[in-house]
Amino acid sequence: MTIQWFPGHMAKAKREILKQLKQIHLIVEIIDARIPFSSRNPLVDEFCQHKPRLIVLSKSDLADPKKTQQWLSYFKEKLNCYSIAINTHQKKDIGKVTRLCQSIMTDRVKLKKFQTSALMIVGIPNVGKSAFINQLAKRKIAKVENRPAVTQRQQWIPIGNRLTLLDTPGILWPSFESDSIGWRLSATGAIKKHIFSATHIVQHLTTYLSKFYPNWLSTGYSIDTPPTANDHIIQLIGQKRGCLLPGGAINEEKVLDIILQDFRSGRLGTITLETAPLD
Known part of the structure; x- marks a missing residue:
């Protein structure tokens, strides 16, 4: 069963993301800890282009902690990716992400003196990107709602003096080859009700x-x-x-x-x- 799903604003968002990649130092991919496989957009692999990537498992407070640890091990050992599980509403968890980003930048990115670090935040709809950004910025910037496709345009967000985030709209890939991916995305609210x-x-x-x-x-x-x-x-x-x-x-x-x-x-x-x- 192949489910077609690629609204016009998502296709536009993909084109705009590709335009911005050259100035990005680190890609932060937000996924849902309850569906770590299904909430990973395969297009992000195309976006990364060998850039450092941090996978953030959001909503970990709703996920099975044992399985979350297994997924963190998988991303580290099998995909060789940095990863961390967080509750986007906990300030201490956001602090952990900030420190990890800084560590990755130190190890993997060569910045010029006084150059601002640029992070791109990517993820499918309704995985907690907006809540994550608001906590990171310590102010309400991104609109937060428990429904998909709320953010529909890019925006640059300064975080302190040396860090800037590029928030991108939640995008899905053109079609789902597996029914299991589709119902899981629907169950968590990542796609709109009328699909299933x-x-x-x-x-x-x-x-x-x-x-x-x-x-x-x-x-x-x-x-x-x-x-x-x-x-x-x-x-x-x-x-x-x-x-x-x-x-x-x-x-x-x-x-x-x-x-x-x-x-x-x-x-x-x-x-x-x-x-x-x-x-």
Whole structure:
């Protein structure tokens, strides 16, 4: 299944990023710690052009900490990339990123005296780029919303006297070859609702959770009854949360939305939907 997805503003953003590369010293790639593989845009490899790259796993507070460590090891050992996991709302984590960037620049980049370091911030929509930039700049510069495609233009942002950031719009690659990538991006809110139906997303999500996080129903909804099928899960959650239509039938649309929102907010626990290929 190939899903086509490349809005006009994303194609324009790609062209503008390529124009700016010559003056960039370090590329900071923001990915979602819950889907470290699916949230990596393969076009970034093209952008990098052998420039130093730091991979920042954002939203690590929502991800499985054990799997996050496995992904950090993967990026270091298999891809030979710098990487760090952060909660973009924690100032101490932002400080760690700043120090790591400075260390990378010292080791890998030769700057002229008094030259300002230029960092490019890249990532797919809704991975936390804007929240990261606002914390780094210590002021509200980038617009933050829990929906994709909020940032739609580039902007240069000075950070102190010796550092400048180029914030870029979140961009996706032209098509998804794998359905698994598509539903995971949808589950985390990286692509808009109309690409996949809520039923399709939740069916994949609940199947994955039941296999790898079997206590998710108990954690999120205090339901201890083992579900036998996806329809059974919808019924159980609908009854527990009072999602009823006139006549007593379950409001399935509302239940689907609740499951997605509870996953995205961390109510179901710290969950990662992908395992690092360490072998």
